[in-house]
Amino acid sequence: MATEEDMFLRAKDRSYRGLTEDEDKKWSGPFYFIQAADPQLGLMKAWKMGDCDGGGDEWDDEVRLTRQLVQAVNRLQPRPRFMVLCGDLVHAMPGTPYREAQEKDLKAALKGMNPSIPLVFVSGNHDLGNTPTAQSVQQYRQGWGDDYFSFWVGDVLFLVLNSQFFFDGSACPELGEAQDAWLETQLQMATATPCRHLVVFQHIPLFLRSPDEDDDYFNLQRAVRERLIGRFQRAGVKAVFSGHYHRNAGASHDGLDMVVSSAVGCQLGTDPHGVRIVVVTGDRLVHRYHSLDQLSEKGVDEDLMNLLA
Numbered sequence: 001m002a003t004e005e006d007m008f009l010r011a012k013d014r015s016y017r018g019l020t021e022d023e024d025k026k027w028s029g030p031f032y033f034i035q036a037a038d039p040q041l042g043l044m045k046a047w048k049m050g051d052c053d054g055g056g057d058e059w060d061d062e063v064r065l066t067r068q069l070v071q072a073v074n075r076l077q078p079r080p081r082f083m084v085l086c087g088d089l090v091h092a093m094p095g096t097p098y099r100e101a102q103e104k105d106l107k108a109a110l111k112g113m114n115p116s117i118p119l120v121f122v123s124g125n126h127d128l129g130n131t132p133t134a135q136s137v138q139q140y141r142q143g144w145g146d147d148y149f150s151f152w153v154g155d156v157l158f159l160v161l162n163s164q165f166f167f168d169g170s171a172c173p174e175l176g177e178a179q180d181a182w183l184e185t186q187l188q189m190a191t192a193t194p195c196r197h198l199v200v201f202q203h204i205p206l207f208l209r210s211p212d213e214d215d216d217y218f219n220l221q222r223a224v225r226e227r228l229i230g231r232f233q234r235a236g237v238k239a240v241f242s243g244h245y246h247r248n249a250g251a252s253h254d255g256l257d258m259v260v261s262s263a264v265g266c267q268l269g270t271d272p273h274g275v276r277i278v279v280v281t282g283d284r285l286v287h288r289y290h291s292l293d294q295l296s297e298k299g300v301d302e303d304l305m306n307l308l309a
Contacts, residue, residue: 002115008107010118011145011160014182018118019082019151027155027196027282030308032300034073034083035201035276035287037243038263039066040126041102042091047266055092059102062265065273065292066109069264072295074114078308081153083117083275086243086261087124087163087203089144094129094136103143123147123162124203124244131168137175148179150186155196156280159186163204163242166224187235197280198237205242205260208249218245232256239285241278247271248289261289279307 010017018024041063042056073083090102113119121144128147129136140147147162162179169176190198206225207213215221220228232240239257247269249260262271272291277300279286286307290300299305 002111004107006115007111007113007119008121008143009145011121011149011151014146014149016118016120016149016151019153021152024152025155029154030279030281031081031154032277032279032304032308033153034080035086035241035259035261035278036069036083036264037086037203037261037275038088038124038246038265039085039106040088040091040263040265041066041106042098043088043266046091047268055096055098055102057098059091059098059105063105063109065264066106067112068292068296069275070109070112072292072299073117074112076295076299079114079117080277081118082120083113084120084122084160084201084241085264086122086201086241088126088243088263089121089124091126093126094133094139120151120158120160120201121145122160122201122203122243123164125164125167128162128164130164131171132162132164132175134172134175137162137172148182154280157186157190157195157198159183159198159200161200161202163202163220166202166220166228167204184231187231190235194236196282197285198235199285200232200237200240202240202242204244205250206240206258207251207253208245208260209251211253229253229256241276257285259287264292277301277304279304281307 041059044061045058046052046056092099149160151158165176165179207219241259245260246263248262248271250258261276274291276287276289
């Protein structure tokens with residue numbers, strides 16, 4: 001049986017155990033992964049009650065949905081190379097009631113995942129606080145591993161970023177500066193030694209529909225997003241996958257795909273509870289949102305699976 005460290009603490013020292021350049025750099029053909037976001041245990045009741053600043057004192061529905069996801073993923077053949085959860089793992093903010101219990105119950109649900117499918121965790125605003133502190137970042141790292149790191153699958157480089165440092169890093173500027181320096185090194189490396197694809201995961205989207213849209217709770221501030229878009233495009237980033245919006249959204253901009261996936265947990269729009277299936281071929285990324293019911297009953301769309309042949 002996999003230990004907690006095997007499942008939840010594989011991201012360490014800015015890499016991911018088992019998916020490093022030395023271990024998994026060679027391209028061996030198309031593969032797919034699952035992008036999930038916002039299980040956010042506790043939000044469904046909080047949203048229903050109109051008290052989203054509270055931690056939510058019930059989360060049975062989110063636990064059920066997470067277990068449904070785990071059971072559906074375990075049945076998939078061929079198996080995905082990994083599943084990434086793009087932030088807001090739980091709803092209760094750091095240091096508030098229900099936080100510890102929500103994290104405990106989420107981990108219990110995720111422990112059902114087949115250990116051959118690595119779980120990659122991305123930090124969200126509810127995981128760190130809207131304005132993260134050195135303490136909240138450290139607490140996250142102790143429970144879920146590094147808040148930013150890189151990993152490899154085939155000849156594809158994936159970068160996991162802490163988007164709260166972009167949104168409001170004012171309480172711990174030195175940590176944000178450290179991530180920025182690390183990110184610059186990663187982007188320069190990708191430019192100097194090109195990989196087949198370069199992909200970014202973060203919780204808050206760069207934008208929802210257009211780089212020119214107004215600043216909003218659900219996107220990064222325009223000056224920040226414009227700087228990041230420029231850096232990503234110069235390095236050849238193919239796509240940025242995020243959550244946070246609890247609805248599906250996104251658009252392409254000059255060769256950069258901004259992909260916003262709705263939630264495993266609470267829906268703020270009309271999308272079903274679900275995840276995104278992403279097929280990586282030699283020359284493109286093809287993705288489609290699947291409801292949890294669809295994934296449970298029918299699996300991954302056949303035309304996506306055909307891309308793996």
